[in-house]
Amino acid sequence: MxxxxxxxxxxxxxxxxxxxxxxxxxxxxxxxxxxxxxxxxxxxxxxxxxxxxxxxxxxxxxxxxxxxxxxxxxxxxxxxxxxxxTEKFYTEVQEIILARYNKTFDWSLKARMMGMKAIEAARVFVKETGISDSLTAEEFLVERESMLQKLFPTSExxxxxxxxxxxxxxxxxxxxxxxxxxxxxxxxxxxxxxxxxxxxxxxxxxxxxxxxxxxxxxxxxxxxxxxxxxxxxxxxxxxxxxxxxxxxxxxxxxxxxxxxxxxxxxxxxxxxxxxxxxxxxxxxxxxxxxxxxxxxxxx
Ligand SMILES: O=P(O)(O)OC[C@H](O)CO
Ligand SMILES: [Mg+2]
The missing domain is CATH 3.40.50.1000 (HAD superfamily/HAD-like)
Incomplete structure (x- = not known):
C-alpha cells in the first residue's frame, strides 16, 4: 500500500x-x-x-x-x-393523468421529480401542475400505482x-x-x-x-x-x-x-x-x- x-x-x-x-x-x-x-x-x-x-x-x-x-x-x-x-414509465403515467386536466408534462418538471422518493415527487407534481385542489399527492400516488404495477415488471x-x-x-x-x-x-x-x-x-x-x-x-x-x-x-x-x-x-x-x-x-x-x-x-x-x-x- x-x-x-x-x-x-x-x-x-x-x-x-x-x-x-x-x-x-x-x-x-x-x-x-x-x-x-x-x-x-x-x-x-x-x-x-x-x-x-x-x-x-x-x-x-x-x-x-x-x-x-x-x-x-x-x-x-x-x-x-x-x-x-424505468423513468419512461413514470413519464407515461404522469402524462396520462395530466391529460385529464388538459395539461402536458414537460422536462422542467420531469427534471425536478426524478430521483426523489415517491411522496416527495408527488407533492412537487400536484403543486407545480396546479392540480392540487383536484388531486392530492396521496391520491396521485394511488392513481398511478395500478398503471405502474403493470409496467414495472417489464423493466429493461x-x-x-x-x-x-x-x-x-x-x-x-x-x-x-x-x-x-x-x-x-x-x-x-x-x-x-x-x-x-x-x-x-x-x-x-x-x-x-x-x-x-x-x-x-x-x-x-x-x-x-x-x-x-x-x-x-x-x-x-x-x-x-x-x-x-x-x-x-x-x-x-x-x-x-x-x-x-x-x-x-x-x-x-x-x-x-x-x-x-x-x-x-x-x-x-x-x-x-x-x-x-x-x-x-x-x-
Ligand atoms: O433514480 P432512483 O433509482 O433514485 O429512483 C427514484 C424514483 O423511484 C424514480 O425517479
Ligand atoms: Mg435515477
Missing amino acids: NVTKYAFGQHQGLMNRILAHRLYEAVAVPTPIPHYPKSLSFSPLKTLEIPRIKTHSRMANSTAPVSARGLITHVIFDMDGLLLD LMPGASRLIRHLHAKGVPICVATGSHKRHFELKTQQHRELFSLMHHVVLGDDPEVKKGKPSPDVFLAAAKRFEGGPIDSDKIIVFEDAPSGVKGAKNAGMFVIMVPDPRLNSSLHGPADQVLNSLLDFSPSEWGLPPFDDATS
Whole structure:
C-alpha cells in the first residue's frame, strides 16, 4: 500500500465529510427541492427526439480534488434511469393523468421529480401542475400505482449496465445500489434481473429507516457507504453513477465523486456539479478512476 496516498486519503476523507456536512447544512436542508427557473421549460416529452450528445467529461464544484480520482475503491449505482429504463414509465403515467386536466408534462418538471422518493415527487407534481385542489399527492400516488404495477415488471436494463456491473463484480470492486425507489417497486422493477442485482453487495432503498430525506439529501448515499464491508468508506473513495439532477446533488452533498449519465433530453444546465457526464454507461473508462480496465479495453 502506498502510505503517502493512504494518509492523504484518510485526511482528505475527513475533510470531505466536514465540507460535505457544512455544504449540506448550508444549502440542502433549507431548500431540499431544487427550483429551476421557468425559462427552462421544454417541449412536451413525447414530441422531443434529440440525438445523443457527444461524450464529455469535466470537473466542476467537486468537494474532492481531481488528483483523488485514482483512489476510487467503491462504486454506488442509482437505479431508475441509470441501470433500469424505468423513468419512461413514470413519464407515461404522469402524462396520462395530466391529460385529464388538459395539461402536458414537460422536462422542467420531469427534471425536478426524478430521483426523489415517491411522496416527495408527488407533492412537487400536484403543486407545480396546479392540480392540487383536484388531486392530492396521496391520491396521485394511488392513481398511478395500478398503471405502474403493470409496467414495472417489464423493466429493461440501460445500455452498458450489465457489462459494467459484471465487470466490477468480477474484479472484486465492491458495488451497491442507492435508490429513491421503495421496496415494493424495487421488487417489481428487478423481477427479471434478480441474478444481476444479486451481484450488489447491498441495496439501500428510499423507504429505508436511515434515509430520512430523499435525494438531494445525502442520506441514501451515506447509508450506502456505511454498509460496505469495512464501512463507512471514505466519501472520496466512492464514485456514484446517477441520471437525475437531485441524485447528482445528493451524492455531492455526501462528498462523493459523481458520474452523470443523463437522459439526452435533460437540459445540460441541469447537469449541476457532476464530475463527469457520459452519454451511456458504455462510455465509462474504469482506468480513468483507478479501477480495473475492461478485459476488452483497447487503451
Ligand atoms: O433514480 P432512483 O433509482 O433514485 O429512483 C427514484 C424514483 O423511484 C424514480 O425517479
Ligand atoms: Mg435515477
